[in-house]
Structures are given as structure tokens and as C-alpha cells.
Amino acid sequence: MSAIDFSGQVAVVTGAGGALGAAFCRELARRGAAILANDLGGATTGEGTSQAYANAIVAEVNEQGGQAVANYDSVATAAGGQAIIDAALSAFGRVDIVISNAGNQRNGAFGSLSEEDIEAVYAVHAKGAFHVCQPAYREMARQGYGRIVLVSSQSGIFGNPFRANYGSAKTALIGLMNVIAQEAPEGVVVNTLFPNAQGGRLGGTPLEERPDIAFMKAAGARSRHFIEGMKPEFVAALACYMASLQCDRSQHMYSVLGGKYSRLFVGLTQGWYSPGADAPSAEDILAHIAEIDDRSRYDVPLSGLDEMDTVLAARKSLRLDQ
Numbered sequence: 001m002s003a004i005d006f007s008g009q010v011a012v013v014t015g016a017g018g019a020l021g022a023a024f025c026r027e028l029a030r031r032g033a034a035i036l037a038n039d040l041g042g043a044t045t046g047e048g049t050s051q052a053y054a055n056a057i058v059a060e061v062n063e064q065g066g067q068a069v070a071n072y073d074s075v076a077t078a079a080g081g082q083a084i085i086d087a088a089l090s091a092f093g094r095v096d097i098v099i100s101n102a103g104n105q106r107n108g109a110f111g112s113l114s115e116e117d118i119e120a121v122y123a124v125h126a127k128g129a130f131h132v133c134q135p136a137y138r139e140m141a142r143q144g145y146g147r148i149v150l151v152s153s154q155s156g157i158f159g160n161p162f163r164a165n166y167g168s169a170k171t172a173l174i175g176l177m178n179v180i181a182q183e184a185p186e187g188v189v190v191n192t193l194f195p196n197a198q199g200g201r202l203g204g205t206p207l208e209e210r211p212d213i214a215f216m217k218a219a220g221a222r223s224r225h226f227i228e229g230m231k232p233e234f235v236a237a238l239a240c241y242m243a244s245l246q247c248d249r250s251q252h253m254y255s256v257l258g259g260k261y262s263r264l265f266v267g268l269t270q271g272w273y274s275p276g277a278d279a280p281s282a283e284d285i286l287a288h289i290a291e292i293d294d295r296s297r298y299d300v301p302l303s304g305l306d307e308m309d310t311v312l313a314a315r316k317s318l319r320l321d322q
């Protein structure tokens with residue numbers, strides 16, 4: 001097995017001053033990457049700014065003998081995203097890795113989220129990924145090498161209450177990954193990470209303030225190593241793999257939770273085929289809903305066209321068109 005080494009490579013980490021961002025920077029730098037550590041600072045709601053967050057991780061990396069430069073632009077604007085990538089280019093001359101990780105949160109019940117709560121969260125999580133990845137992607141496509149890691153959340157793909165803005169913005173990253181991965185030239189790969197960790201200002205909200213407090217408290221009693229598995233270092237190991245030359249997969253989603261590493265995928269049940277050329281009625285759907293729902297047999301289409309291919313192949317093998 002070849003060692004994962006980032007010597008000569010440049011990594012841009014957004015939200016680098018937070019729990020996960022800092023852990024990513026430490027691990028990438030320890031393995032030789034030069035780091036552009038971006039963090040706007042400020043409150044978890046996205047209000048205010050502070051250079052202290054980026055400065056702290058940059059000082060730490062440099063003290064440990066690594067190479068890091070701070071940047072304080074916001075990922076929430078296209079100009080900010082461009083400035084972040086320009087800062088990496090001007091400091092180190094190239095961009096090999098982007099970990100799109102910056103995050104804010106404005107939680108609230110679906111019925112009471114304001115337009116501003118929605119806009120602010122979409123601007124950082126969904127549009128922020130565009131803003132940073134677009135200029136980086138152009139560099140990566142030109143040089144024929146790049147690793148993009150989009151940091152998503154189970155709050156969207158599985159859902160968590162009171163995070164309609166955050167969960168849906170995070171889920172947008174799955175579509176973004178799918179499309180970039182299918183457009184990207186050879187050598188440029190993009191994957192999505194679903195982390196779970198304590199210690200930060202978002203996921204790291206003190207246990208007693210988390211809505212899942214009872215579960216988390218009970219977790220310690222149910223599993224000795226579950227809580228240790230929530231350390232940011234557990235996420236950093238996966239992020240480092242996903243940022244590496246050795247990660248030759250694209251359009252993959254990986255989750256880490258309590259020491260467990262898994263691949264996530266989107267499946268399509270083999271379903272029910274409406275016979276003949278006439279559209280079925282709603283009652284026909286009702287009559288076949290168990291078959292439509294049945295998850296015991298499913299396909300995993302790799303693209304929209306692949307889904308069509310799956311259906312065409314099944315129609316042929318089931319002789320549905322005869």
C-alpha cells in the first residue's frame with residue numbers, strides 16, 4: 001500500500017479555523033501539503049468576521065514545520081471565492097486540492113425560517129461551493145489534476161429536524177458533485193464527505209445544547225469507542241484519503257460517524273413497469289406501491305442517462321415491448 005503524501009501539492013481548505021477545517025489542515029500539512037487556510041471567522045450564524053480563526057491554524061501549522069498562509073475572504077460571494085483561489089496561486093503557484101468545508105447555521109422550525117435565514121445558509125453552503133470550486137476547477141482542468149472534496153451533511157441526505165435551510169443547501173452539493181464529476185477531465189475528481197464530529201462550533205455545539213443530547217449521552221454507555229470516534233481526526237483521515245492521488249474514484253459519497261466509514265449511494269428500486277402504451281391510473285400506482293417501494297432489488301444509476309439505460313435494458317430483458 002502506497003503512503004499518502006502531499007509533498008509539492010497545494011490544498012485550499014475553507015472554514016479552516018473550525019474544528020474539522022483545522023483537523024484537515026493539520027493532517028494535510030503533516031503529509032507535506034502547502035495550505036491556504038481560509039476562514040471568515042465571526043458567529044456561527046455567519047454574522048461578523050474575525051481573522052483569529054484562520055490565524056490560529058496557520059500559526060499552528062507553521063510552528064509544526066508546515067507551510068500555511070491565511071485568507072479571510074467569504075465563500076459567500078463569487079469575488080470571495082476567486083480571491084481565495086487567487087491567494088493560493090499567489091502564495092504557492094498552484095491548487096491541487098480544495099476542501100469546501102466552510103459552514104454557518106441558522107436553525108429553526110421550517111414554518112418560521114426567514115428569507116434571510118435561508119439566503120445566508122444557501123450563500124455559504126451551496127453557492128459557496130460554486131464560488132470556491134469554479135476558479136479552482138479551472139486551474140485543475142488546465143493542469144490535468146485536482147481533488148475536490150465537498151463537505152455535506154447527513155442533515156440533508158437523511159434529514160434532521162429544524163435545519164430545512166441547512167439540510168437542503170448541503171444536499172445541493174450532491175448534485176454539484178454528480179455534474180462536476182461527469183464533466184471533469186481525466187485527473188480531476190470530485191467526491192462528497194458526510195462528517196460527524198464534536199469539537200467545532202457547529203457540529204461541535206456543546207453536548208448539553210444539542211437536540212440529540214439524550215442520544216449522545218446514551219451513546220457513551222452503548223459503545224465505548226463511539227464518542228472517541230467523533231473526534232475531528234476521524235474525519236480528517238477520510239478527508240486526506242479523498243484529497244489524495246490514491247483516491248481515483250469520482251462521484252463517490254463517504255460518511256464517517258463514530259468510527260464507522262461507509263459509502264453512501266443513491267439507489268433506484270427495480271420498481272413496477274406499467275404495461276402497454278397507455279398511462280396508468282393513480283389506482284394502478286396504488287395497487288403496485290409495494291413493488292415500487294420494494295428496496296430488496298435496486299439499481300444504482302451513475303448518471304441520468306444511465307438511469308434511462310437501466311430502464312431500457314430491463315424492458316428488453318422482461319420482454320415488456322413485445
Ligand SMILES: NC(=O)c1ccc[n+]([C@@H]2O[C@H](COP(=O)([O-])OP(=O)(O)OC[C@H]3O[C@@H](n4cnc5c(N)ncnc54)[C@H](O)[C@@H]3O)[C@@H](O)[C@H]2O)c1
Nearest residue numbers: 015018019020040041074075102103196197200201202203
Ligand atoms: N461537525 C459535524 O458534526 C458536522 C456534521 C455535518 C456537517 N458538518 C459540516 O462540516 C463543516 C465544518 O464543520 P465544523 O464542525 O468544523 O464547524 P465549525 O463552525 O467549527 O467550522 C466552520 C468554519 O467555517 C467558517 N465560515 C463560516 N462562514 C464562512 C464564510 N462565509 N467564508 C469562510 N469561512 C466561513 C467559520 O468561521 C468556522 O470557522 C461545515 O460545513 C459543517 O456544516 C459538520
